[in-house]
Each structure stands twice: as structure tokens, then as C-alpha cells.
Amino acid sequence: MNRTDAAVVGTGPNGLAAAVTLARAGLRVELYEAARDIGGGLRGKALFDADVVHDVCAAVHPMAAASRFFREFDLSARGVDLLHPEISYAHPLDRAPAALAFRDLDATCEHLGPDGARWRAAMEPLLRRSTGVVDLILSGQRGIPGDLLAPFVLAPRVLAHGSPFAPALFRTERARALLTGVAAHAVGRLPSLAAGAVALLLGHLAHGTGWPIPRGGSSRIAQVMADDITAHGGVIHTGRRITDLRELGHAATVLLDTSPKTFLQIAGDRLPDRYKRRLARFRYGPGAAKADFLVSGPIPWTDPDVGRAGTVHLGGTQREMFRQESLTAKGIATDEPFVLVVDPMTADPGRGLPGKRPVWAYAHVPHGDTRDPVGLVRARIERYAPGFTDTVLAQRGITAAGYEAYNPNYVGGDIGSGAMTLTQSILRPVPQIDPYPTPLPGVYLCSASTPPGPSVHGMSGYLAALSVLRREYGVRIAPSLAPNEPLSADR
Template sequence: MADTPGTGLAAAGPDVVIVGTGPNGLAAGVTLARAGLRVELYERDGQIGGGLRTTSLFDSDVVHDICSAVHPMAVASHFFREFDLAARGVELLSPEVSYAHPLDAGQAALAFRDLDATCARLGRDGDRWRTLMRPLAEHSTGIVDFVLPGQRALPRDLFAPLLLARGVLAHGTRLTRRTFRDEPARALLTGVAAHGLGKLPSVASSAVALLLGHLAHSRAGWPLPRGGSARIADALAADITAHGGVIHTDAEVTDLAELPAAKAILLDVSPKGLRALAGERLPRRYARALDAFHYGPGAAKVDFLVSEPIPWAAPEVGMAGTVHLGGTQAEMFRQETLTARGVRTDEPFVLLVDPAVADPCRARGGVRPVWAYAHVPNGDSTDPGNLVRDRIERYAPGFRSTVLAQRSVSASGMEHYNPNYVGGDIGAGAMTIRQSLLRPTARFDPYRTPLPGVYLCSASTPPGPSVHGMSGYLAALSALRREFAIHTSPPLGPATTSMFTEHE
């Protein structure tokens, strides 16, 4: 077991124990340590971060992001706005084109950070795109702050839920086929909706499209951390240890009884993980509710080491950090719906990231990493290498000849890497209407479990997936109120200190 020590407060025994050091576990640790509590975190892997890990796979000079790579929420969420990654030396780099969607015959749709530039390329759908996105961008903070607390508080910006409701009605049903006249605009929005990992169209996926879609046109766009996603995890961990926290790595926890005595325990684990840790301690009704929690489609990932930039048939796609490979709107509706039903297809939706577009230091001597995953049925064990390579080749003829090395991880293998990804579900639970609002069960406080002092703080709680830190932050606030009678949110900024030198 390797420990990262803090200032020594934990020597007296922890007030709080956190299992898991994904972005939410780390966000919870920051919040609780800032409140003056003695915090200890346990991570089964040798490296912290969960979905925020970066490492060399093939070439010691070239690093790959193992899970997440692009982080619009690391700028937009309330937690990260207060934490302020930029002030801590984490540089978030934004490509001119947030995302692109290539089509056949060398066509492509591009989502520039500049909304007007995007609209200018969408022809007769340009005004319709502007009508959809501009109001969302003008009320961006209100929309993010309404969605990310899990819609459990009255919105400060009353227009935010109205704008979302209008957009969801237009794009979450079959009516979305009529919203845009031409395929580029249709595909551009549908590709973002596919981030919801579920059938298309749907209310939940349309909410994802509106949230992520309008952020693509913000000043920050869809940024990548210089040097890789681990920079975010490192900044969070540094703040925890600076405020007395201790992080244990290579420290797998298989039962709650293995943890040291503490007044509060926060678990950055899936409902399946909670069941395993708690054993027979959970009340039957709650245990049955956890067992009924539904997991979504899996992600099957392929990391490539390539010898040159991707040879896109539409060269302007090379300006985008993120590329959606899904074909037409109709093709994505069909493929994503079949995948959600557990049917494997030969042309799945593929999300690709070319980090060196935004961060040239990721390419060394012309060699660069490419990150891609396909949506597949939950638990699928098929090697995705050829499948993903063929999808890229369709829109970038000659890509195969640039591949120097590749590593494939099936959906079932993703769960082996991170048990929170049950069946390869990187969203930690299907984003259906019900599970978007009631994660993981129908409880007034979704973070609090029936076990005294035990809280769930993973992406299986509201607001759900993405690197926003809000699930951990909100779970920590719940624990502060109930276990420590602390009702004031601690300051999180880099220039501030903890609320107390040590919790009394």
C-alpha cells in the first residue's frame, strides 16, 4: 500500500473515509478536507484518478488518456468554477473546432467555438442552429447550474429550465427529424446526443445534446488538459494533501469492515459496488432497488499510436479535437437504438479524440496518440480493434497505414479496468428519464444510504456522468450537514484555506 501523506492531521484517525479516487471521490475529498475534516482516500489501483488517468502505452514519449480525454464540464460546473483549475496550473486547451462530424463523399459538419462560423457553414440551417444555440449560450451558467445539481433546487435563472424544456420537446422525439432541413445540421446535433449512450431520439439524450452542444460554442469550447487528463486528478489530489488528507493507493477495499473507524464513509462506486462492499448489511428493500438499477450500453476502446495526422477525406475535420463517426442522423438513430437493446452492429457510433490537435506537445517526432471508443452492447467481450479501425477508415482512407501500434479493450474489459463501468457502461448507469432524475434509487437524498454515515458519491448519483465533480461535491455537502452539523459550503479556491484548522 502506497500513501500520499498530507500535513499529518490524519494521524489522529480519520473523520471521513472515501473509497475510490475518480473525479467524484477526489471532489468529495477536496470539499471535506476544506471543511477542516481529517480525510483518507483508498484507491485499489496504483494510480489515482479513475477516469482521469494518463499513461504511456507504446512509446515513453507519447502519453494516452486511458478513459476520459475532453472536459467541457471541468470549466463549466460549479465545483470546478470554484476550484479553478487554471489558477492551479492546469492549462485547458481548446481547439478552434470543438467537434466535427464527417459524412460520406468528403462532406463534414463542424462545430466551431465561434457560433457564427458554425452557422455560416450550415447553409439554410444556419439560422435554425443559431436560434437553438444562442439562447442556451446566453444562459449557459444558469443551465449548467440547473442541470448539474440534479434539478433538486429552484433555478437562479428562471429561463434555464424553460429553454431546456423547449429544446427537449423539439429534439427528444421524432419531431427532431423535421428541425433541420439538411443532413449536416441533423448529424451535427445527433452526434452530440449520442454521448448519452442510449436509444435515439430520447428526452435524456436531447438534454445531453443541448448541454454539451451549447458549451461547444463557449469561449472554452470542449477543452483538453495540456499533458493529459491526469493533470486534473493531480490538482485535486494536491489540494487534498495540502489540507491534511491522506491518499492510499494499491489499497483495494472489498468490505466496509476493512475501513478504519470514521464518522462518515463516502463511496465512489457503482450500485453493484455498494452491494458488494455492504454485503448483507443493507435493508432488503434498498438492496432490491440497487439490484434493479439499469446499466447502459458499453464502450469498447481502442488506443492508437499513429505516424501522422489522420488523413480525413474532409481535411477540415483535422481542426477538431473531438470527432463523431456515426454517419447520418437516420444511421445513428438505428445504430444507437439497436445497441441499447443489446444488438451488436457492424457500424457502431465511434467517438474519436485527436489530442495533438489542441495540444501539439502530445505528438513527439511526428508520432501521436489517437483515442477512440465504440458504443457496443453492455458486457460485449468482442475485441473492438478492427471494428473501430474500419469506422475511421470510412471517413479517413489510408488511416490503417498510419497505425504503428494499437491496444484494444472490450466493454467487459472496461469493467475489469474500473469496476464502476459495469458491463463497460462508462456512464455508470443508463441515462433514461427515470435514472436521470432518480439515481440510483428514489430517495429524497440520493447520496445517503440506509447505513449510518455511509454515502454514495459516484456518477451513479445525480447529476450523472462526466468530469464535473458535482456528485462528489453534493454528497460531501450532504455528509457535512448530517454527520458534522456543518451547513456552510467550504471555500474551494486556490487562494483560500480550510474553514477550520482541524475539526473539533
């Protein structure tokens, strides 16, 4: 077998980002994907109609518009249109107008009335230093930040909005619910410092680079990354599950876009006992249970403005979300889970057909939950959109436990590949100065189980690849990721 410089296991966004970076540096790269299709969380599928594609996991991509990797990779120059709804996200409330986060900060502050000035005070300083804030959070958390003022802008806001005193920061339920719904993206106990960081990161981006939906679906992002890899000599093997590291003996280095659980399985008895014990202590978070619908028309929200939003959070009041998400984190199942809903056609009308439109939804449920989420999700939507069930033409549910069968990285349905506690957000998967290398020579982890954690940002793969280049090849200058960059003369 021909010698390979780097073998990458898994073609989720981080595996693809690692392979892009290494191939751009002139290495011979091969990728191995157990599924028939590449992409991991970026995959799409025609579930009910051959001409209507549903996003199987991720659907909305604030990080693909903001992260360092994708800023340099430049999706738009590669033909990926990131489409922005007028309202980034909405949060319906019972017997009251919905809370709305417009792309325009001024419009949001006006909408929030008495809390407009407080919302501006939270978001505007972050927007002024947005690149520095994003790069701080989406880093390995080990070095000096590029923007030295970013931590001083971010930290006091995280301490305030991630603490038990958070309810006192806004006067109205509308503003409290609007930010808490974003904090719930951390999929864990509320309030918490980790959730506060998530709320402020995603919250300010809603008024900046936005929460876009890729035209044609998330798989477009995976495809242009794969195209760049093959254009630079990389080879992608699909339908090839790696069950033992010895299968990759022809590779000088190995990068694993896998969970610690999968790494333990494929490394076998080669890992030192101490490291195995540390990996075995890695904590996974609550699960996500997915419901997909094909519907005959727009969701009939009681407040029509909700239909202008790309993302909708269904969680009720701040108090209800604090209680619900904390119960879920404790493993206690309820009939009123927090639900995220996306109607992609609000931004991308070409995603459906006349009388046929995809609707995407997640419910946060206890780790490993085995309940079919369809009924739970429909009930939550019906609370704010009576008559939704009458529009449903077809439906499908994936339990939290079933998500792990679809993607082994989603242990127990944990789509974040590890609980987002403050400590584990930084020290994942184990505490060490460089979080990507393992005790096995030439073997690295590059999944969302490493910093900076979940979301489609590519940074875990990118930073792991830079670690490989530095440690294995003595290369300290990151390769260019720009489109149409010529190959180096010494490739």
C-alpha cells in the first residue's frame, strides 16, 4: 500500500477542515468515512420527496459565517450562498407578542422597548470586537488572544448572564426569554457560565454575520470542502468503517474526528491505562431527538412575525427554560422539552415545492432517551402554531439513542460530543497543554470533543491539523486556505 502522510477518520466538518489544512500544506491525505455520504452533521437527505432535501443534523450556520477557518476558506467564493432571514431567531410566548432578534440591532432594541438599552449594552460592545470575541471562544484556549481587549469585553457579560442573577438583568420577559433561548444551545443546566458564553457568542452574531441558511442545504458546505481536498490530491473513501488503528498502519499520522468513546474502541489495548481512565471519565451531555416534517405550507404561528425568522426557540419563559433544561441535564424526562425549529424556506424558497416544504426540529431530551420525539415536538409547535398538525404530509423521528447509531460521535444523542460545562469546554477531552495529540505516536483527536467544542466551525479540525504540522513536520506557518490558491512548488 502507498505511504500516506495523514489519514483522517470521519468526514464531519472537523475531519474535513483538518484534511483541507493538511492537503493545503502539501501532505498526502486520505479520509475514511463509515457512511455512504460525507459530511457527518452536514449531511442532507431527501426523506419524503425526491426533490425536497432535509438537513439531517445541522441546518443553520452562524459559525460558518464567523469562524477563522471559514473566513479564510471563503464559502461564498466557492459558490455557497449563505442566506440571511430578516429575523435571525424568534421566541414565541403565550398570550403575548413573540420576542424577535432582528439582524438589525437597532430594530431589535426598538422591538424590546424598555429593555432595548440593556440589550444594546450587552451586544454592541461585542459587535465592535466581534472577530476578536469569536476567535477567542473558537480557539484552543491555550494562547494569548489576538485581540487583547476581547476577554475584557466578554468576561463580565458572561459572568452576569451566566449567573443566577441573570433574571434581574432585563425588565421584561420578552428580553429574558430571547437571550435564554440562545443560552439553551449549550444543551445543559441553566443558568451556567458555559451557557452564558454561548448566549453572548451566538446572540451578538445574530446582529452581525448572522445565522444563515446555506442555499440548497448544509451538504453544500461539506461538498465544497471535499472538492478542495481532492483538488489538492486528497482521497476520500466512503463506506469504510475503521475499527482498529492497525488498519491505518500505512499512514505516518492519524487524525480522528471521533468521540473519545470511539477512540477507546479502535485504539484497543494500545493506550496507556492512565489515559484510558481519563478518557473514560469524559462526560457526555443531554441528547437531541430529531423530528423532520414535510408540510403543505408555512407554519401557522399565532404571531405571524415568527414566520419571518430562520430559527425559532420553543421554551416558554426564562423560568420555564431554566427548569426544563436543568431537569433534562439531570436525566429527568418531561413532556415539554425545549425545541428548536427551522423552516428553511423562510430564507431559501428553493428548498421546497409548491405544497411541499421541509421543517426541521430538535428536542432536548435526557441522554440516551428512547422516546419517539415526533409527538413531543408537534405538541410544542402546536402550542404556538395551532393547526400545524393539519399541514403535516409526512413525518419522521430519530430518538436520542438512535442518533448514536446514525453517527457514533453523538453518544447517547449528544450532538455536542461532550457536555458543555465550563471546565470541560476548555479541558476537553483530557487536561493537557496541547489538547489534540494522544499518547500514541502520530495519533491525534480532531473532533468536537476537543476545543473549541461543538458547532460547524471547523476549528477543532483546523487547530488539530496545525498541531500535526508543527509537531510532526516542523511547519509553523499555517497554509493558505483561500480559494484557487496554487500548489506550492515543493509539494
